[in-house]
Amino acid sequence: MSNTRVVNGPGFRVCFDDEPDYLRAYVFDGTDSLAVSTAMWRILGEECRAAKSTRLLVLEDLMSTVDLPDIGQVVDTVIESGLRDVRMAFVELRDDIQGSEIAESLCLERGMSIRIFSEESEARRWLIYGS
Structure with a gap:
C-alpha cells in the first residue's frame, strides 16, 4: 500500500x-x-532523499513550459538537488516534448539515467525493468 502526501x-503542488x-x-x-521548475526539482530531490x-x-501536468534557453539551468538544478544517481522516468502530460527531450539529452550527457515519456505505463515499465 502506498503512502500518499501532497506538498505545496x-x-x-506535488502528490507523492x-x-x-x-x-x-x-x-x-x-x-x-x-522558477517553478527549479523549485519542483528541489522538492523532488528532498523527497527522494x-x-x-x-x-x-x-x-508533469503543468501549463506552459520553461523557455528553451533556460533548460540547462533546470538540468543544473536537477543535479544540485541530489538526483544525479536516481533513475528517473519523466512523463510529459502536456505538450512540451521538445523541451523535455532537450533536457533528457543534457542529463544523459552528464551521466544520469533518465528517459522522457508521454505515457505513465511505459515510463513505469522502463523505470522498474530497464530498456
Whole structure:
C-alpha cells in the first residue's frame, strides 16, 4: 500500500506516492517556468532523499513550459538537488516534448539515467525493468 502526501510548492503542488519499487510524483496545479521548475526539482530531490528512493517517476501536468534557453539551468538544478544517481522516468502530460527531450539529452550527457515519456505505463515499465 502506498503512502500518499501532497506538498505545496511555490506555484504548483506535488502528490507523492511511495510505490514498492519507486517514488511517484505527480506535479500539477500550476504554470511551468524557470522558477517553478527549479523549485519542483528541489522538492523532488528532498523527497527522494527522505524516502531513500533510487527510482523516481515524475508526471508533469503543468501549463506552459520553461523557455528553451533556460533548460540547462533546470538540468543544473536537477543535479544540485541530489538526483544525479536516481533513475528517473519523466512523463510529459502536456505538450512540451521538445523541451523535455532537450533536457533528457543534457542529463544523459552528464551521466544520469533518465528517459522522457508521454505515457505513465511505459515510463513505469522502463523505470522498474530497464530498456
